[in-house]
Amino acid sequence: MTTIPVLEARGLTRSFGNVRALDGADFDVNAGEVVALIGDNGAGKSTLVKALSGNLALDSGQILFAGGQVELTSPSHANSLGIETVYQDLALAPHLNAAQNMFLGREIPKPGLQGRFGFMDNKAMRLKSREAFDELGATVRSLSDPVGSMSGGQKQAIAIARAVAWAKGVIFLDEPTAALGVVQTRNVLDTIRRVRDKGVGVVFISHSMPHVIDVADRVQVLRLGRRVATYEAKRTSVEELVGAMTGALDGAQS
Amino acid sequence: MTTTEATPRTAGTASALTRTHSLRQVLQVQSFQILLVLLVIFLIFAAMAPEVFPTWGNVRQIIQNVSILGVLGIGMTFVIVTSGIDLSVGSNLVFSGVVAAKVMQSMGDAGWGTAFVGIIVSIGCGLGWGLLNGVLIAKAKVPPLIVTLGTLGGALGLAQVITGGVDIREVPAVLQDTIGYGNVPGTTLPTISLIAMVLIVIFGIVLHRTRFGLYTFAIGSNEESARRVGVKVDRQLISIYALSGALAGVAGILSLAQYGTTAIAGQSATNLNVIAAVVIGGTSLFGGVGTIFGTVVGLFIPAVLQNGFVIVGVQPFWQQVAVGAVLVAAVYVDQRRRAAAARGHSAKDDGKKRLFGRRSN
Numbered sequence: 001m002t003t004i005p006v007l008e009a010r011g012l013t014r015s016f017g018n019v020r021a022l023d024g025a026d027f028d029v030n031a032g033e034v035v036a037l038i039g040d041n042g043a044g045k046s047t048l049v050k051a052l053s054g055n056l057a058l059d060s061g062q063i064l065f066a067g068g069q070v071e072l073t074s075p076s077h078a079n080s081l082g083i084e085t086v087y088q089d090l091a092l093a094p095h096l097n098a099a100q101n102m103f104l105g106r107e108i109p110k111p112g113l114q115g116r117f118g119f120m121d122n123k124a125m126r127l128k129s130r131e132a133f134d135e136l137g138a139t140v141r142s143l144s145d146p147v148g149s150m151s152g153g154q155k156q157a158i159a160i161a162r163a164v165a166w167a168k169g170v171i172f173l174d175e176p177t178a179a180l181g182v183v184q185t186r187n188v189l190d191t192i193r194r195v196r197d198k199g200v201g202v203v204f205i206s207h208s209m210p211h212v213i214d215v216a217d218r219v220q221v222l223r224l225g226r227r228v229a230t231y232e233a234k235r236t237s238v239e240e241l242v243g244a245m246t247g248a249l250d251g252a253q254s
Numbered sequence: 255m256t257t258t259e260a261t262p263r264t265a266g267t268a269s270a271l272t273r274t275h276s277l278r279q280v281l282q283v284q285s286f287q288i289l290l291v292l293l294v295i296f297l298i299f300a301a302m303a304p305e306v307f308p309t310w311g312n313v314r315q316i317i318q319n320v321s322i323l324g325v326l327g328i329g330m331t332f333v334i335v336t337s338g339i340d341l342s343v344g345s346n347l348v349f350s351g352v353v354a355a356k357v358m359q360s361m362g363d364a365g366w367g368t369a370f371v372g373i374i375v376s377i378g379c380g381l382g383w384g385l386l387n388g389v390l391i392a393k394a395k396v397p398p399l400i401v402t403l404g405t406l407g408g409a410l411g412l413a414q415v416i417t418g419g420v421d422i423r424e425v426p427a428v429l430q431d432t433i434g435y436g437n438v439p440g441t442t443l444p445t446i447s448l449i450a451m452v453l454i455v456i457f458g459i460v461l462h463r464t465r466f467g468l469y470t471f472a473i474g475s476n477e478e479s480a481r482r483v484g485v486k487v488d489r490q491l492i493s494i495y496a497l498s499g500a501l502a503g504v505a506g507i508l509s510l511a512q513y514g515t516t517a518i519a520g521q522s523a524t525n526l527n528v529i530a531a532v533v534i535g536g537t538s539l540f541g542g543v544g545t546i547f548g549t550v551v552g553l554f555i556p557a558v559l560q561n562g563f564v565i566v567g568v569q570p571f572w573q574q575v576a577v578g579a580v581l582v583a584a585v586y587v588d589q590r591r592r593a594a595a596a597r598g599h600s601a602k603d604d605g606k607k608r609l610f611g612r613r614s615n
Contacts, residue, residue, distance in 0.1 A: 074484070076483075079484060087482065091476070091478065091479040093480060094475055095471060100468060104468070104472055104479075104485065109465075117466040117565055118464035118466050119465075121465055
């Protein structure tokens with residue numbers, strides 16, 4: 001098979017002082033595929049995601065988007081390529097409402113002169129937000145209440161809906177199920193499959209091995225800032241993944 | 255089985271829900287509550303001095319007194335909505351007025367040409383200080399409190415250096431006659447108040463209806479989130495402090511026109527008065543919440559108290575006591591509401607911690 005990964009990282013390194021957060025890390029995700037990214041705390045997962053979503057400058061290494069080398073200088077640059085991220089802290093503005101958060105930074109201007117002066121088409125943004133939430137089956141009760149007053153699950157739904165609505169290439173989900181209940185978790189996993197079926201590459205970061213095996217096509221394991229193993233999710237087990245994460249499998253070599 | 259949390263609500267119940275909600279929201283909005291307080295104060299004074307207090311002549315006087323602070327309040331509202339602060343507005347006003355007065359003095363005549371140059375110079379000086387504030391805050395990452403405390407001293411000191419500490423009292427007559435204590439032709443509305451009102455309406459629309467305003471709220475709500483979704487946070491902050499500065503420049507020339515002097519020593523508490531009004535009007539010092547309307551109401555409360563106390567024969571010094579009490583009460587009510595909102599939900603969220611302030615748990 002010679003499919004070109006939609007996003008690929010080669011030999012990324014990044015140090016914070018004396019700590020090598022990324023030490024020659026490789027990574028790849030294909031279009032229409034769910035890749036789970038796992039690793040112990042401090043393995044470099046978050047750093048890798050930051051680098052691949054334009055939030056972090058690298059010391060060295062290459063990032064390829066659809067086969068072409070890119071420099072991801074800012075989150076908005078990554079966004080313009082169709083790379084979206086659902087951050088662990090969700091990155092919502094708590095005082096703004098759901099529709100405003102959905103379109104923050106990408107507002108729809110009013111047509112004509114009013115748009116030139118910075119007036120926004122709130123009606124269109126509300127309609128499209130509603131559509132996006134409905135498509136996810138998300139229960140966002142009010143589009144006009146500030147999201148800060150909503151439950152954790154609703155906020156999560158808004159953050160995911162926002163990323164899904166804009167993601168054309170890759171979507172990163174950094175521990176999207178960590179704060180969720182059983183039903184909401186199932187919704188998120190269903191959403192992941194649905195997004196994958198639209199042809200988007202999904203990168204799913206989680207500590208929950210059952211979820212990883214449930215939803216992922218491939219699993220890539222990070223340890224000490226580099227990728228140490230890649231598994232087909234169907235042919236692996238929780239024990240094998242935990243072993244690769246902790247280094248129990250490859251013994252002394254590191 | 256699990257409950258039907260995920261069942262979609264029918265459109266009917268949903269909109270009914272939001273409707274009752276919005277009515278309650280209006281009653282909970284602080285600027286509305288504070289408007290009621292203002293009305294009560296007004297009615298009390300009106301009952302105590304029905305011959306003098308509720309007359310247009312007196313109300314006109316109050317409106318005129320509030321106008322310059324209103325211009326400053328616009329910029330301060332933008333700044334505080336971003337969870338910043340601008341202590342330098344009073345000094346900036348003085349500096350802009352001094353430079354404008356100097357320039358107009360050296361031009362020598364008292365016509366419109368001179369006045370026009372003075373207006374441009376004053377706004378330009380204000381803008382300059384504002385830009386300096388903005389760049390230091392957004393790029394050098396020095397906290398707004400410190401930056402504007404520094405420019406507070408800097409602007410006032412330089413104003414005194416320029417004048418040798420002696421007020422300039424030469425202001426072109428056209429400025430004083432038309433803008434200073436003139437009325438809008440054909441009415442008894444002070445020109446200075448009309449200028450303030452126009453600015454308030456324009457920037458009220460900018461804050462509450464445009465993308466610039468939305469970004470202002472987004473930065474105050476969660477700066478990091480705004481940055482991540484591609485809002486140009488630094489540029490926005492610089493623009494906001496520049497706006498506050500430019501409006502201080504406008505206030506500088508208005509003050510010059512109204513009082514006919516640079517009044518170097520007269521603005522030492524202006525910044526705090528404006529900040530108090532903004533906060534009384536419901537704008538949160540933690541950012542993300544606020545209205546221009548609230549600020550206007552917040553400005554009228556001290557002004558009405560001052561005016562009313564004089565008329566009913568109470569020592570006007572009581573005004574400061576009363577305003578202090580209103581300020582603390584306003585923030586207390588605000589904090590309690592936040593705490594109540596926080597209790598309603600699981601507080602497991604960074605953004606929320608920020609939202610509900612440091613003291614609420």
